[in-house]
Amino acid sequence: MVTPAMPKCWRDETKPHKFCPGCGHGLLLKCLGEAIDELEIQGDTVFGCDIGCSLLSWDLFNIDSVQTHHGRTTPVIVGVKRARPELICIAYMGDGGGYAIGSQHLVNAAARNEKIMILLANNTNYAMTGGQMAPTTMPDQKTETSPYGRDTDLTGYPMQGPEMVAAIAREGSYVARGSIANLRQLKSYCKKALQNQIQGNGFSFVEALSACPTNWRTNARDTWKFVEEKMTSYFKVGEIKVPEQFK
Ligand SMILES: Cc1ncc(C[n+]2csc(CCOP(=O)(O)OP(=O)(O)O)c2C)c(N)n1
Ligand code: SF4
Known part of the structure; x- marks a missing residue:
């Protein structure tokens, strides 16, 4: 049964969702679902999810959905959009x-100003495969493949995805970073990204700071502390302007 807390565009027969308790994926997909509900685009939307824990959303929405190989959701959704430009096309993936x-798909889709929306969950690790180091792993963060903490001398600093996308995006693009620590704001970013596509303006990219208590091995308090203090101090939450020279 659909409860009032669930977005209307979620399927009721496959609930509860399959993410671990305390996982951020469910929260940010709820924001996306509520944005879809409020814009009344459920029947016009196609949802693509990647390999990784994002794939656990393959049957979350009562929306035409496709699940792709790891890293390939962007080109699959670009293909759907090019074939059926009237549809609202969303690609959902992890930071890996x-x-x-x-x-390469993210960079080229942004540079070509493909009229799709990407929602990317940044949980600082490769979660589905057991918590290996990802491009977004924080300095000194312990993971399965950085047991003494991420060494930035050897592996560099965490990737600033939205800043990179904004640096190559063209006029009409929408770029933002939200967080599960501020769901009202994250939903507004999802809504603006979808509206940007509805208006036919251009590429839309939203990164969401997310939580993976299972691989972080954190209790509820430390999970939120990591998101709200550590991640947010490095990954700045907000909308990111596309530089004038690329307009
Ligand atoms: C082509 C390919 N390479 C590697 C894998 C193994 N693999 C599955 S999930 C995953 C990591 C997923 O991490 P991320 O994309 O950050 O998503 P998360 O699980 O953290 O949500 C990897 C490497 C795969 N399935 N396919
Ligand atoms: S492993 Fe982490 S990202 Fe995957 S479902 Fe569990 S908490 Fe969420």
């Missing part, structure tokens, strides 16, 4: 899918 294995 967007910033590592699928980074």
Whole structure:
């Protein structure tokens, strides 16, 4: 049964969702779902999800959905949009899918100003495969493959995805970073990104700071502390302007 707390565009027969308790994916997909509800675009939307824990959303929405190989949701959704430009096309992925294995697709979709929306969950690790280091792993953060903490001398600093996208995006693009720590704001960013596509303006990219208590091995208090203090001090939340020279 659909409860009032669930977006209307979520399916009721496959609930509760399959994410771990305390996972951020469910929260940010709720923001996306509520944005879809408020814009009344459920029947016109196509949802694509990546490999990674994002794939656990393959049957979350009562919306035409496609699940792709790791990192390939962007080109699949670009293909859908090019074939059916009247549809609202959304690609959903993790930081590994967007910033590592699928980074070439992200860069080229942004540079070509493809009229799709990407929602990317930044949980600072490769969650589905057991918590390996990702492009967004924080300095000194311990993961399965950085057991003594991420060494920035050897591996560089965490990727600033929205800032990179904004630096190459063209006029009409929408770029923002939200967080599960501010769901009202994150929903407004999702809504603006979808409106940008509805208006036919251009590429829309929203990164969302997310939580992975299972691989972080954190209790509820430390999970929120990590998101609200550590991640937010490095990954700045807000809308990001596309530089004038690229307009
Ligand atoms: C082409 C390919 N390479 C590698 C994998 C193995 N793999 C599955 S999920 C995953 C990591 C997912 O991490 P991320 O994209 O950050 O999403 P998360 O699980 O954190 O939400 C990897 C490497 C795969 N499925 N396909
Ligand atoms: S492993 Fe992490 S990202 Fe994946 S469902 Fe569990 S908490 Fe969420």
